[in-house]
Amino acid sequence: MTPYHFKKADQGDQPAIDQLLNTAIMPGWISLSYQSAAGHHAPLWADVDHNSIIGYHGETPTGMASCSVFPCHFQGKRQRLAWFNQLRIATRFQSKPVILRDGMAAIHTHLRQNDPGWYLVSIVADNARARRLVQAGLPGFPRFEPLFRYHSLAFGSRRYQHPKNVRHATAHDMTNLRNFLNQQSQHRPLSPYITDFGSFQNLTPQDFLIAEDNGTITGTVAVWQQSPEKRMIVHGYTAQLARFRPVVNLFSRIINLPRLPPEGHELSNAFLSFLTTCTSQIAKDLVRAALNIAHQRGVAMATLGLAQDDKLLAPLCKAFGHRDYESVIYAVTLSPDHPMPLKDDFRNSKIEIGLL
Numbered sequence: 001m002t003p004y005h006f007k008k009a010d011q012g013d014q015p016a017i018d019q020l021l022n023t024a025i026m027p028g029w030i031s032l033s034y035q036s037a038a039g040h041h042a043p044l045w046a047d048v049d050h051n052s053i054i055g056y057h058g059e060t061p062t063g064m065a066s067c068s069v070f071p072c073h074f075q076g077k078r079q080r081l082a083w084f085n086q087l088r089i090a091t092r093f094q095s096k097p098v099i100l101r102d103g104m105a106a107i108h109t110h111l112r113q114n115d116p117g118w119y120l121v122s123i124v125a126d127n128a129r130a131r132r133l134v135q136a137g138l139p140g141f142p143r144f145e146p147l148f149r150y151h152s153l154a155f156g157s158r159r160y161q162h163p164k165n166v167r168h169a170t171a172h173d174m175t176n177l178r179n180f181l182n183q184q185s186q187h188r189p190l191s192p193y194i195t196d197f198g199s200f201q202n203l204t205p206q207d208f209l210i211a212e213d214n215g216t217i218t219g220t221v222a223v224w225q226q227s228p229e230k231r232m233i234v235h236g237y238t239a240q241l242a243r244f245r246p247v248v249n250l251f252s253r254i255i256n257l258p259r260l261p262p263e264g265h266e267l268s269n270a271f272l273s274f275l276t277t278c279t280s281q282i283a284k285d286l287v288r289a290a291l292n293i294a295h296q297r298g299v300a301m302a303t304l305g306l307a308q309d310d311k312l313l314a315p316l317c318k319a320f321g322h323r324d325y326e327s328v329i330y331a332v333t334l335s336p337d338h339p340m341p342l343k344d345d346f347r348n349s350k351i352e353i354g355l356l
Contacts, residue, residue: 004062004099006106009052016054016061024088028126028325030260031235032267043068043355044201044226045192052086053106055099063089063099065107067119070355071193073185075345078193084121084332085356097133097141104142108334118333118340120190122150122356125326134330144330147346149308152325152353153317154301155272155287156258157294163285169208169220177208180217184276188350202226208274209289211282219277221286223293223302224354225270232267234260256321258301270294271354272304280315287316305353 009017022035042050049069055062066086072079084107093099121144123130134144169177178194185191197203203224211219237245237260245260252259261267272290277283287304294302306313307329317324329351331340 004055004057004096004102006053006055006103006110008110009054009064013052013054016056017052017064020054020061020064020088020090021086023091025235026124026127028124029238029241029323030267030325031237033233033235035231035233042066044203044229045070045355046199046201047071047195048355049080051110053103053110055103055106057093061090062093063087063103065103067107068355071195072189073182073187073191073193074189076187081190082119083356084119087121087123094129097138100133101138101140104332104334117335117338118331120147121330121332122327123330125149125328131328142332142334143340144332145340147329147331147343148349150327150329150351151306151308151313152327153304153306153320154258154269154323154325155291155304155320156252156256157270157291157299157302158256159295160288160292162292163211163289165213165218165282166209166211166285166289169205169210171205173208173210174205176217177210177220180220181274181276184278185350188348189346191350192352192355200224202229203273209286209293211277211286218279219275219282219286221275221290222273223270223290223297223299224273225297225299226354227266227269232269234263234265234267236263257323261300268298268300270297270299270302272302273352273354275304275312276350277312280312283312283316284319287320291320303353305351305356307349307351309348310350 022033024033026032050066052064052066054064064086065084068083068085069080070083072081074081089099174197178197181194203222207224208220208222210217248257249259275286291302333340
């Protein structure tokens with residue numbers, strides 16, 4: 001018998017969920033907590049099936065996890081794939097692997113929703129302790145298989161001249177834009193299958209930029225601000241970065257890096273979402289236009305997520321000053337005998353950073 005128990009979360013568990021999510025710190029060159037308004041912890045997309053489990057030791061919350069089932073492109077067709085997210089263990093219980101083991105089993109018991117028997121999860125690359133634990137192959141633990149690395153690129157917003165081939169979208173563009181995104185993403189594993197942009201919270205047609213060539217859409221990106229529903233709070237920096245933070249901020253406009261707020265303050269951020277195009281030059285034009293929009297809105301930083309084999313990663317990293325927040329994407333199965341997807345199935349993946 002174990003003193004820890006897990007259950008499917010309900011409304012009565014909301015204060016404990018708020019506590020776990022708003023106090024957990026994610027490591028990296030900048031350590032962050034992802035804080036949400038009470039009751040706003042689900043993905044900001046109505047097409048996602050989202051449920052959580054929560055663990056207790058007596059009446060003390062020990063940890064939680066969520067399962068979000070997304071409509072995605074995978075293996076060239078529309079499928080619903082399950083993500084583990086919001087994996088949190090309270091600080092005082094992080095030395096007890098039994099919580100992670102029993103928590104994962106509880107997900108399998110309470111949250112399984114017509115999934116293929118395997119799940120996806122993202123773990124910060126700098127979280128060496130967590131990665132060692134999940135890859136140790138301990139008895140009774142789920143099987144974790146690393147698939148690829150994912151780069152969250154933080155750009156400083158700044159004033160750019162608006163590219164001539166890029167314009168703001170209108171409500172009349174959204175059907176064509178949806179069709180363009182789904183067509184271009186059909187063979188991009190893990191990219192969202194979009195039926196209606198109205199199902200995304202805090203996202204309007206005015207947030208989208210469109211690149212065109214003689215009236216034909218050649219690319220798009222959205223500047224998606226999720227605050228106040230979801231905010232990033234700074235808890236600290238690496239020692240070297242903390243020492244030189246005032247210098248970085250002083251020259252941030254020149255070196256095109258985001259301004260870094262003091263510890264305890266919100267990181268003013270927008271996500272560069274749905275970036276889709278066939279050429280690196282159009283991608284650069286779209287990112288310039290998006291960073292200009294973020295600057296006009298008073299947003300200090302814009303974050304773009306790209307898989308390690310994305311052909312846009314190298315040219316965009318070269319073109320724009322940035323900070324890289326790296327994660328590892330894993331496939332997970334709770335049954336050691338269940339077949340895992342092939343790594344080749346995830347080539348050229350396209351994960352929407354605003355939904356992680």
